[in-house]
Amino acid sequence: MTSTNATGTHGAVLEESVPTTDTALVELRDAGKSYGNIRALHGIDLKVYSGKVTCVLGDNGAGKSTLIKIVSGLHQHTEGEFLVQGETVRFSTPREALDKGIATVYQDLATVPLMPVWRNFFLGSELTKGPWPVRRLDIEKMKKTADEELRNMGIVLDDLEQPIGTLSGGQRQCVAIARAVHFGARVLILDEPTAALGVKQSGVVLKYIAAARDRGLGVIFITHNPHHAYMVGDHFSVLRLGTMELSAERSRITLEELTNHMAGGAELAALKHELSQVRGVDVEELPEEADLQVGAPQPN
Ligand SMILES: Nc1ncnc2c1ncn2[C@@H]1O[C@H](COP(=O)(O)OP(=O)(O)OP(=O)(O)O)[C@@H](O)[C@H]1O
Ligand SMILES: [Mg+2]
Numbered sequence: 001m002t003s004t005n006a007t008g009t010h011g012a013v014l015e016e017s018v019p020t021t022d023t024a025l026v027e028l029r030d031a032g033k034s035y036g037n038i039r040a041l042h043g044i045d046l047k048v049y050s051g052k053v054t055c056v057l058g059d060n061g062a063g064k065s066t067l068i069k070i071v072s073g074l075h076q077h078t079e080g081e082f083l084v085q086g087e088t089v090r091f092s093t094p095r096e097a098l099d100k101g102i103a104t105v106y107q108d109l110a111t112v113p114l115m116p117v118w119r120n121f122f123l124g125s126e127l128t129k130g131p132w133p134v135r136r137l138d139i140e141k142m143k144k145t146a147d148e149e150l151r152n153m154g155i156v157l158d159d160l161e162q163p164i165g166t167l168s169g170g171q172r173q174c175v176a177i178a179r180a181v182h183f184g185a186r187v188l189i190l191d192e193p194t195a196a197l198g199v200k201q202s203g204v205v206l207k208y209i210a211a212a213r214d215r216g217l218g219v220i221f222i223t224h225n226p227h228h229a230y231m232v233g234d235h236f237s238v239l240r241l242g243t244m245e246l247s248a249e250r251s252r253i254t255l256e257e258l259t260n261h262m263a264g265g266a267e268l269a270a271l272k273h274e275l276s277q278v279r280g281v282d283v284e285e286l287p288e289e290a291d292l293q294v295g296a297p298q299p300n
Helices: 012-016 064-071 094-099 117-121 139-152 169-182 199-214 226-232 255-263 265-275 289-293
Strands: 026-035 038-048 053-058 079-084 102-105 187-191 218-223 235-240 243-249
Touching (some): 026 064, 038 064, 038 079, 038 218, 038 235, 038 243, 053 064, 053 199, 053 255, 094 102, 117 139, 117 169, 139 169, 169 187, 199 226, 226 255, 235 255
Parallel strands (some): 053 218, 102 187
Antiparallel strands (some): 026 038, 026 079, 235 243
């Protein structure tokens, strides 16, 4: 990958923000969504590029799910513009998004736990063979293809006949990622894929997010966890109360700054102040309000 060293010459930071590929796969321009009187999201600018991971972070209720529902075709935006490869779109169904190569892996994966791994891999898109009246499932081909695709992504499972329900949560996420890649996704949306996972399994999922990125997909990675985001992210967008509080290229933000943003900035400082008046609570480790300003956009 080509990356400009941000610590180099004066103009380096500006160069860094210029994408390597010209048109964004997905772009939101000043987009928003209201549910009746509730304005869940507004003023959102987001770009997703091929071979890059765009992380969307934010606390509960910040609007992360609303954002991906727009991109995945589940809901329609009520403000601004939504473009796919430079073309204005408005999806009525997730099928339309999928036809444009936008695949979403939801946290509660749509799998049938008792069915074998290979069967779940092809769920809803089964391969068949033979002429129409006697058409039947092409089991051999499905097994072989699932096996190949999983291996291509570096996922090695002992037995594709085992029910998918017996895999770990992390492995199931990985199968879903490999499946999206196989069915030609160009944009992969992952809704908190590591939220319910331990450290080791999260690592495995992060590895396949990187693998999908290396195969040229544009990845939207939704997470609460700045550490996970920073391990694979190229761009970070932090949502707060329905607006985009921060949008920064990797070269412009450190993990510490990102963590402080996620920690709730001023709210944490206020909490520290309150807690300091309670006996027996050690607030030494909590940041000062001044420390929490570091992630603010840099002037110049
Ligand atoms: N269908 C809906 N009707 C009305 N309000 C909604 C609807 N969906 C979401 N909202 C509101 O929009 C806001 C953003 O919700 P959203 O689910 O997008 O947040 P989130 O960042 O995904 O949170 P979480 O981390 O808890 O999943 C919330 O205030 C929520 O109450
Ligand atoms: Mg959500």
